[in-house]
Amino acid sequence: xxxxxxxxxxxxxxxxxxxxxxxxxxxxxxxxxxxxxxxxxxxxxxxxxxxxxxxxxxxxxxxxxxxxxxxxxxxxxxxxxxxxxxxxxxxxxxxxxxxxxxxxxxxxxxxxxxxxxxxxxxxxxxxxxxxxxxxxxxxxxxxxxxxxxxxxxxxxxxxxxxxxxxxxxxxxxxxxxxxxxxxxxxxxxxxxxxxxxxxxxxxxxxxxxxxxxxxxxxxxxxxxxxxxxxxxxxxxxxxxxxxxxxxxxxxxxxxxxxxxxxxxxxxxxxxxxxxxxxxxxxxxxxxxxxxxxxxxxxxxxxxxxxxxxxxxxxxxxxxxxxxxxxxxxxxxxxxxxxxxxxxxxxxxxxxxxxxxxxxxxxxxxxxxxxxxxxxxxxxxxxxxxxxxxxxxxxxxxxxxxxxxxxxxxxxxxxxxxxxxxxxxxxxxxxxxxxxxxxxxxxxxxxxxxxxxxxxxxxxxxxxxxxxxxxxxxxxxxxxxxxxxxxxxxxxxxxxxxxxxxxxxxxxxxxxxxxxxxxxxxxxxxxxxxxxxxxxxxxxxxxxxxxxxxxxxxxxxxxxxxxxxxxxxxxxxxxxxxxxxxxxxxxxxxxxxxxxxxxxxxxxxxxxxxxxxxxxxxxxxxxxxxxxxxxxxxxxxxxxxxxxxxxxxxxxxxxxxxxxxxxxxxxxxxxxxxxxxxxxxxxxxxxxxxxxxxxxxxxxxxxxxxxxxxxxxxxxxxxxxxxx
DNA sequence: ATAGGGTTAG
Numbered sequence: 161x162x163x164x165x166x167x168x169x170x171x172x173x174x175x176x177x178x179x180x181x182x183x184x185x186x187x188x189x190x191x192x193x194x195x196x197x198x199x200x201x202x203x204x205x206x207x208x209x210x211x212x213x214x215x216x217x218x219x220x221x222x223x224x225x226x227x228x229x230x231x232x233x234x235x236x237x238x239x240x241x242x243x244x245x246x247x248x249x250x251x252x253x254x255x256x257x258x259x260x261x262x263x264x265x266x267x268x269x270x271x272x273x274x275x276x277x278x279x280x281x282x283x284x285x286x287x288x289x290x291x292x293x294x295x296x297x298x299x300x301x302x303x304x305x306x307x308x309x310x311x312x313x314x315x316x317x318x319x320x321x322x323x324x325x326x327x328x329x330x331x332x333x334x335x336x337x338x339x340x341x342x343x344x345x346x347x348x349x350x351x352x353x354x355x356x357x358x359x360x361x362x363x364x365x366x367x368x369x370x371x372x373x374x375x376x377x378x379x380x381x382x383x384x385x386x387x388x389x390x391x392x393x394x395x396x397x398x399x400x401x402x403x404x405x406x407x408x409x410x411x412x413x414x415x416x417x418x419x420x421x422x423x424x425x426x427x428x429x430x431x432x433x434x435x436x437x438x439x440x441x442x443x444x445x446x447x448x449x450x451x452x453x454x455x456x457x458x459x460x461x462x463x464x465x466x467x468x469x470x471x472x473x474x475x476x477x478x479x480x481x482x483x484x485x486x487x488x489x490x491x492x493x494x495x496x497x498x499x500x501x502x503x504x505x506x507x508x509x510x511x512x513x514x515x516x517x518x519x520x521x522x523x524x525x526x527x528x529x530x531x532x533x534x535x536x537x538x539x540x541x542x543x544x545x546x547x548x549x550x551x552x553x554x555x556x557x558x559x560x561x562x563x564x565x566x567x568x569x570x571x572x573x574x575x576x577x578x579x580x581x582x583x584x585x586x587x588x589x590x591x592x593x594x595x596x597x598x599x600x601x602x603x604x605x606x607x608x609x610x611x612x613x614x615x616x617x618x619x620x621x622x623x624x625x626x627x628x629x630x631x632x633x634x635x636x637x638x639x640x641x642x643x644x645x646x647x648x649x650x651x652x653x654x655x656x657x658x659x660x661x662x663x664x665x666x667x668x669x670x671x672x673x674x675x676x677x678x679x680x681x682x683x684x685x686x687x688x689x690x691x692x693x694x695x696x697x698x699x700x701x702x703x704x705x706x707x708x709x710x711x712x713x714x715x716x717x718x719x720x721x722x723x724x725x726x727x728x729x730x731x732x733x734x735x736x737x738x739x740x741x742x743x744x745x746x747x748x749x750x751x752x753x754x755x756x757x758x759x760x761x762x763x764x765x766x767x768x769x770x771x772x773x774x775x776x777x778x779x780x781x782x783x784x785x786x787x788x789x790x791x792x793x794x795x796x797x798x799x800x801x802x803x804x805x806x807x808x809x810x811x812x813x814x815x816x817x818x819x820x821x822x823x824x825x826x827x828x829x830x831x832x833x834x835x836x837x838x839x840x841x842x843x844x845x846x847x848x849x850x851x852x853x854x855x856x857x858x859x860x861x862x863x864x865x866x867x868x869x870x871x872x873x874x875x876x877x878x879x880x881x882x883x
Numbered sequence: 884a885t886a887g888g889g890t891t892a893g
Contacts (some may be wrong), residue, residue, distance in 0.1 A: 380885040449887040695889040
């Protein structure tokens with residue numbers, strides 16, 4: 161390849177065959193230095209071929225040899241701009257874009273002007289270097305304008321690309337709109353630019369404008385648009401593009417095929433995606449990754465895994481897809497295992513992989529693992545990236561270390577809305593409603609605009625802390641002051657807030673006042689409140705409404721049977737259970753896990769799978785006896801089924817968190833803290849049990865349930881028994 | 884110039 165590009169240059173050389181040959185075969189900087197000395201002695205100006213060769217070699221990608229190359233250039237007998245521009249372009253082809261910018265800076269300072277072929281080079285480099293490059297892009301744009309070159313379509317296209325790559329899509333669009341001649345590449349850069357900046361709807365709109373102005377899209381443009389549709393889960397627009405492709409008889413290459421597969425798998429249409437994928441031969445990495453992603457998103461994690469396992473030559477992206485698949489389908493342990501495997505194979509993660517890994521760690525709530533991931537993040541230079549810091553804040557909150565979360569939060573100079581919201585969520589989860597509200601006030605005083613998620617967090621903070629008036633005020637403020645439209649989730653939070661505070665009638669009226677039909681989330685919140693307060697009549701009504709909306713809503717059946725059980729209506733309990741059985745509705749099984757010395761131990765109810773099972777059950781007996789001495793008596797009121805009292809007692813004593821606690825007590829000392837996580841809500845009896853255990857055994861017990869943390873200490877829980 | 888993976892809540 162290099163020989164080919166050097167042919168014309170070699171032909172232009174003065175008759176000095178041996179020197180020429182030496183240039184073409186040189187491979188190291190010392191070697192080049194020798195030749196350079198020889199060139200200077202010969203008095204010939206053959207810097208151009210010399211530099212071309214020097215810059216084409218991989219060694220030009222190290223700072224010291226780049227330095228050398230530039231110094232040769234700047235000290236050549238007549239450093240003219242043609243040579244400088246050639247050097248710049250040679251440099252840009254194979255190296256880190258940052259050095260192209262360094263070289264550009266040196267050439268500028270030496271007073272060498274850019275030609276029209278170098279502007280795009282520098283702009284492309286600037287576009288690839290995020291962060292510091294905005295200034296460069298603007299400067300280069302200004303420079304092009306000064307020399308009148310900004311009317312050149314190639315330069316204009318590059319300017320559009322640079323702005324959009326830096327997230328300044330609107331500025332890119334302004335340049336694009338002023339272009340007199342737009343070829344397909346220009347359209348492609350603008351469309352892709354919108355996608356890069358996350359402006360997918362603008363991309364779709366521009367695509368329509370493009371078609372109505374009579375420009376015929378090619379495969380490249382169509383692949384870009386399909387990708388935009390995939391990312392926005394827009395099957396309507398995507399399907400239209402697919403039809404267009406079929407109607408126009410366009411041949412479908414691997415890129416386009418992958419884009420189509422990705423569209424359908426992103427939208428959850430796995431049947432169509434699978435059909436297209438079956439037609440693909442050979443299977444390519446991108447299409448396979450899209451399939452893995454699609455199945456994982458639907459929870460068909462085993463299917464995803466089997467495709468993943470069949471892939472040879474896995475790259476970073478498919479590892480990430482599989483890892484995030486596990487992370488998002490509540491298998492954080494598997495996600496971390498896979499990350500380890502990838503790590504051992506020497507595949508280097510990027511920030512996207514790390515976000516999935518951090519999120520997996522957060523969902524697992526494992527503190528030792530969390531620490532390990534944090535160290536990994538620091539060591540590998542990810543710690544300055546804002547999205548990573550945001551994920552870390554969330555991770556530490558969910559692992560029970562609010563202090564660590566707070567530290568990262570405080571040490572984050574530039575905070576975006578997610579940073580603030582994550583911190584608010586952290587306080588909300590730990591029942592610290594006042595701190596959550598204080599963080600919100602701080603956020604507002606810093607001029608950061610809250611979004612819908614921020615308000616969900618705030619309302620949950622109020623709900624978990626019993627701050628009813630504050631919650632009402634925030635809901636109003638969201639509409640009045642921030643002009644945000646409350647969605648189902650917000651109404652659900654409000655119903656939860658009112659319901660927990662025993663304001664059941666007001667909660668019902670609130671639902672009836674909604675401007676749109678309430679969904680399962682909203683009714684579900686009220687149902688939960690009915691269970692807490694034992695309102696059988698309202699609970700029954702709500703559960704029926706819920707089951708009308710979703711006949712397979714497992715939560716509704718469970719809560720309904722709970723309510724009946726609480727009222728000892730065993731006949732009704734049986735009916736509900738039968739109904740569940742007939743419909744094949746399965747109650748989500750409760751399980752708990754505890755991390756001890758870096759290992760995660762999982763427990764189901766009555767679980768005897770643990771290798772130290774005997775020891776654990778022995779400890780549990782002992783614990784129960786000791787707690788009974790201080791007045792504990794199993795609260796069997798919440799046991800769903802009509803069992804004999806003795807059976808009920810046994811059932812409740814074998815809840816998974818009690819097993820986890822027993823192991824925790826065996827393996828820890830007095831005065832230490834025990835961290836347990838559970839996938840569903842903690843029951844009344846376990847809650848009392850934990851409170852007493854914290855006092856009798858002198859441990860702080862931190863229990864994370866589905867939505868929040870309980871910190872038990874000296875017989876008291878941080879939730880104030882309000883959860 | 885093009886296709887695949889990501890952070891806050893639920």
